[in-house]
Amino acid sequence: MAETAPLYDTYMRAPLRFERGEGVWLITESGERYLDFGAGVAVSSLGHGHPHLVGALKEQADKVWHLSNLYEVPGQETLGKRLTEATFADKVFFTNSGAEALECAIKTARRYQFVNGHPERFHIITFEGAFHGRTIATIAAGGQEKYLEGFGPKAPGFDQVPFGDIEAVRAAITDETAGILIEPVQGEGGIRPATNEFMRALRQLCDEHNLLLILDEVQSGVGRTGKLFAHEWAGITPDIMAVAKGIGGGFPLGACLATANAASGMKAGTHGSTYGGNPLAMAVGNAVLDIILADGFLQHINDVALVFRQGLASLKDRFPDIIEDVRGEGLMLGIKAAIPSAELLQAIRGERLLAVPAGDNVIRLLPPLVTTAEEAREGLARVERAAETLRAARVRKSA
Numbered sequence: 001m002a003e004t005a006p007l008y009d010t011y012m013r014a015p016l017r018f019e020r021g022e023g024v025w026l027i028t029e030s031g032e033r034y035l036d037f038g039a040g041v042a043v044s045s046l047g048h049g050h051p052h053l054v055g056a057l058k059e060q061a062d063k064v065w066h067l068s069n070l071y072e073v074p075g076q077e078t079l080g081k082r083l084t085e086a087t088f089a090d091k092v093f094f095t096n097s098g099a100e101a102l103e104c105a106i107k108t109a110r111r112y113q114f115v116n117g118h119p120e121r122f123h124i125i126t127f128e129g130a131f132h133g134r135t136i137a138t139i140a141a142g143g144q145e146k147y148l149e150g151f152g153p154k155a156p157g158f159d160q161v162p163f164g165d166i167e168a169v170r171a172a173i174t175d176e177t178a179g180i181l182i183e184p185v186q187g188e189g190g191i192r193p194a195t196n197e198f199m200r201a202l203r204q205l206c207d208e209h210n211l212l213l214i215l216d217e218v219q220s221g222v223g224r225t226g227k228l229f230a231h232e233w234a235g236i237t238p239d240i241m242a243v244a245k246g247i248g249g250g251f252p253l254g255a256c257l258a259t260a261n262a263a264s265g266m267k268a269g270t271h272g273s274t275y276g277g278n279p280l281a282m283a284v285g286n287a288v289l290d291i292i293l294a295d296g297f298l299q300h301i302n303d304v305a306l307v308f309r310q311g312l313a314s315l316k317d318r319f320p321d322i323i324e325d326v327r328g329e330g331l332m333l334g335i336k337a338a339i340p341s342a343e344l345l346q347a348i349r350g351e352r353l354l355a356v357p358a359g360d361n362v363i364r365l366l367p368p369l370v371t372t373a374e375e376a377r378e379g380l381a382r383v384e385r386a387a388e389t390l391r392a393a394r395v396r397k398s399a
């Protein structure tokens with residue numbers, strides 16, 4: 001019998017095999033060095049092999065790996081306290097991934113309405129272009145046909161409207177609406193930031209209708225946009241927020257944050273996770289926060305972001321045939337290609353620079369938050385060389 005590959009065929013992987021990482025660099029088995037401005041999709045927030053993270057993980061590994069939530073887990077209490085002190089939230093539930101953080105957020109919102117006498121209010125308004133994960137509920141929340149097809153009936157209770165359209169949101173509110181769920185900056189959808197006005201208008205609508213504002217900051221959170229959380233740019237706070245990716249710095253870790261009021265329905269037995277809040281994850285999460293919350297770190301992100309923004313703007317001016325637009329916030333950057341974005345991604349990879357594909361013909365640059373200005377310029381030089389190569393190839397083709 002012919003042998004088939006053992007792994008599910010769900011991923012289209014690039015033929016690259018990395019053996020180790022050092023800061024912003026990934027090194028292949030054959031010793032080639034790639035500048036990692038994908039950071040494992042905004043996960044490796046402090047780059048690879050950060051000594052503080054490695055030390056925290058090793059230290060915890062020598063003590064105890066796993067306890068379950070049958071017992072008190074001191075690392076959860078510490079990380080929970082730090083997250084609530086740094087944000088709008090009063091309560092935290094730890095998960096292992098973004099989708100699980102969203103599941104907790106959705107359940108928290110529905111339970112809130114339920115315990116307040118409104119079991120019929122379970123609908124959540126979501127936005128076109130959204131991405132919230134790959135579970136049965138989160139593909140329904142994201143609403144993208146390509147992720148829903150073939151997986152049975154779409155989970156009920158998600159009503160989708162165009163991104164940024166406040167009148168459409170208003171019109172979608174019914175007696176069955178529990179809340180509104182939005183990424184302050186759509187990631188997978190193509191680095192599309194919501195305007196501050198839109199975020200404030202959503203907050204206001206929620207207040208008027210007793211709805212919960214649920215933010216998906218799985219990608220935009222933990223310093224990525226230059227604030228601890230992206231919604232801070234709009235000067236508003238949510239009721240519930242899903243966090244993951246950058247909070248674990250590469251260790252699987254997510255969290256659902258909520259105000260005490262929003263979380264009031266989540267009593268003993270209503271939710272759980274075997275691994276959520278595992279001591280190893282807590283040790284790493286706390287170590288990540290040591291760095292992100294340190295004086296001057298967010299300022300560093302904003303300084304480096306400026307280098308990127310200026311560099312990318314100048315590349316857009318010089319290569320309008322390759323780069324149509326540059327957008328994003330902080331170190332969550334999108335290059336909208338004027339050619340098929342897969343070609344741009346490929347050319348950039350040819351310069352040994354890693355980026356991440358996204359919707360809307362965009363490629364994402366999500367560099368580690370520890371990227372220096374010098375490393376940023378190195379990355380920009382590689383984008384420039386890729387653009388030159390692409391232009392030369394297109395000139396040849398049309399000649």
Ligand SMILES: *Cc1c(COP(=O)(O)O)cnc(C)c1O
Nearest residue numbers: 097098099131132133187218219
């Ligand atoms: C990655 C992502 C998710 C899903 O996270 P997983 O850890 O893959 O489950 C959800 N929302 C947003 C905005 C994301 O970027």
